[in-house]
Amino acid sequence: MINFHPDLVHLRAFAQGTCPTNLALMVSAHVDMCPRCQALVMQAQEEIGSEVFSASSDVIDTPPDYNDMLQQIMQSPAFEVPEVKAISNILELDGKRFELPRALARYSEKTGNWSRLVGKLWQAPVDLGQEGQANFIYMEKGGKVPEHTHKGTEFTLVIDGQFSDGLADYDCGDFTIMDSTNKHMPFSEADEGCLVFTMVDKPLYFTSGLARLLNPFSQLFFK
Amino acid sequence: MLVGIPLESKHSHVVAPKDCADEMSAYLVLVGQSRCQRSFAEVFNYFAPRLRSYALKQMGNEALAMELVQDTMSNVWQKSHLFNAEKGAPSTWIFTIARNIRFDMLRKQRNRKEDICADDLWPVLCEQTADVNEVSLDEQITLQELGVLFEELPKKQREVIEAIYIEGKSQQEVAEQFNIPLGTVKSRTRLALQRLKEMLKDND
Numbered sequence: 143m144i145n146f147h148p149d150l151v152h153l154r155a156f157a158q159g160t161c162p163t164n165l166a167l168m169v170s171a172h173v174d175m176c177p178r179c180q181a182l183v184m185q186a187q188e189e190i191g192s193e194v195f196s197a198s199s200d201v202i203d204t205p206p207d208y209n210d211m212l213q214q215i216m217q218s219p220a221f222e223v224p225e226v227k228a229i230s231n232i233l234e235l236d237g238k239r240f241e242l243p244r245a246l247a248r249y250s251e252k253t254g255n256w257s258r259l260v261g262k263l264w265q266a267p268v269d270l271g272q273e274g275q276a277n278f279i280y281m282e283k284g285g286k287v288p289e290h291t292h293k294g295t296e297f298t299l300v301i302d303g304q305f306s307d308g309l310a311d312y313d314c315g316d317f318t319i320m321d322s323t324n325k326h327m328p329f330s331e332a333d334e335g336c337l338v339f340t341m342v343d344k345p346l347y348f349t350s351g352l353a354r355l356l357n358p359f360s361q362l363f364f365k
Numbered sequence: 366m367l368v369g370i371p372l373e374s375k376h377s378h379v380v381a382p383k384d385c386a387d388e389m390s391a392y393l394v395l396v397g398q399s400r401c402q403r404s405f406a407e408v409f410n411y412f413a414p415r416l417r418s419y420a421l422k423q424m425g426n427e428a429l430a431m432e433l434v435q436d437t438m439s440n441v442w443q444k445s446h447l448f449n450a451e452k453g454a455p456s457t458w459i460f461t462i463a464r465n466i467r468f469d470m471l472r473k474q475r476n477r478k479e480d481i482c483a484d485d486l487w488p489v490l491c492e493q494t495a496d497v498n499e500v501s502l503d504e505q506i507t508l509q510e511l512g513v514l515f516e517e518l519p520k521k522q523r524e525v526i527e528a529i530y531i532e533g534k535s536q537q538e539v540a541e542q543f544n545i546p547l548g549t550v551k552s553r554t555r556l557a558l559q560r561l562k563e564m565l566k567d568n569d
Contacts, residue, residue, distance in 0.1 A: 158464065159464035159465070159467060159468045163472075184453075187453075187457050187460060187461055188453060188454065188456075188457045190460055191454065191456035191457040191458075191459065191460030191461070192454065192456050192457070194415060194416075194419045194456070194460055194463075195411075195412060195415045195416075195456040195459065195460065196415075197385065206417075206431065208409070208410070208413050208414070211413070211431075211434070211435055211438070212405075212406060212409050212413075212438075214435075215409075215435065215438055215439045215442050216402055216405060216442060218439065220443060221443045221444075272472075
């Protein structure tokens with residue numbers, strides 16, 4: 143059951159097309175999984191469309207001559223129908239198969255190699271081009287990310303399974319945004335573990351015990 | 366809806382969008398079914414000027430705004446058969462087309478490079494392997510192992526590392542605590558981390 147949704151502000155910005163692209167990707171994937179947010183986005187689109195095109199919306203003076211444009215549009219050749227290629231939305235790790243939401247399906251084949259992390263964690267990077275990078279993180283049962291806070295913002299979407307982080311329990315489809323005000327230690331006790339899709343715009347900052355050693359000199363340890 | 370705002374002169378029958386939605390819907394359906402030019406002109410005349418206002422606000426530039434208007438209205442003309450009157454109002458449908466075109470236009474405009482990579486974002490946790498099956502989980506360095514190695518450090522180095530990384534003190538504070546020069550704190554830190562690195566290597 144989905145309990146964590148994007149803020150209404152984010153949903154509206156997503157509907158408007160004005161939220162940052164990386165956030166838009168996360169929201170889009172969440173919306174694929176969440177009927178509530180689907181309805182909210184559709185409602186927002188309706189409201190925005192109606193505002194933009196309201197009869198009394200100011201029509202700026204000295205309008206250009208639209209007639210040429212109208213004629214040009216109607217005389218232009220028909221668009222070519224693009225070939226629709228079916229893409230697999232299955233992401234594989236170690237024999238496990240995960241079904242990705244539509245928005246993320248195209249990354250099923252673009253995802254880099256899975257890497258082992260500390261503990262029972264696996265990571266596969268996703269190149270988002272100009273938008274930087276995201277990661278699929280898979281926590282095996284008992285897998286744990288050392289307690290950390292965030293210098294920037296961390297977006298997380300649960301794709302499969304469940305995890306907890308000392309603040310709450312998260313289920314498939316849950317969407318969270320964490321920043322420097324949140325300190326947490328994600329771990330999964332689910333039998334099937336937990337696959338999340340996550341993005342951070344600044345490095346994590348480990349806060350507890352020896353894990354703090356990992357912060358500034360991490361490159362020494364994990365080359 | 367605001368009252369008292371002068372309405373566009375061309376449209377003597379101008380009404381609120383909700384009220385004209387049915388009318389515009391009907392025109393769009395006709396365009397979709399029979400490429401009716403007269404119906405498209407009605408749709409165009411209503412939406413294009415409003416789209417231009419929106420586009421000017423969004424793009425901040427007359428040329429780009431008109432490009433957005435033209436591309437959007439071309440899509441409306443070409444894809445009108447995809448409009449489903451039962452699913453929503455024309456204003457919603459046309460807005461979503463404009464929004465998507467605007468987004469792509471802005472993307473093309475932008476050439477900024479954001480050099481965020483996985484190593485930046487997940488610095489510690491990442492260990493690249495060519496083949497996920499190659500290395501067994503047992504061979505991993507865990508925090509527990511790190512703790513064991515840590516205990517093997519010479520006492521003076523361990524104290525410094527502990528004070529900095531576990532108690533969260535600055536190097537200056539550590540120098541004062543142990544009454545040693547700052548340079549010594551720095552060298553002990555460096556030596557300790559080198560030592561740990563070597564121990565981790567040997568441990569492999």
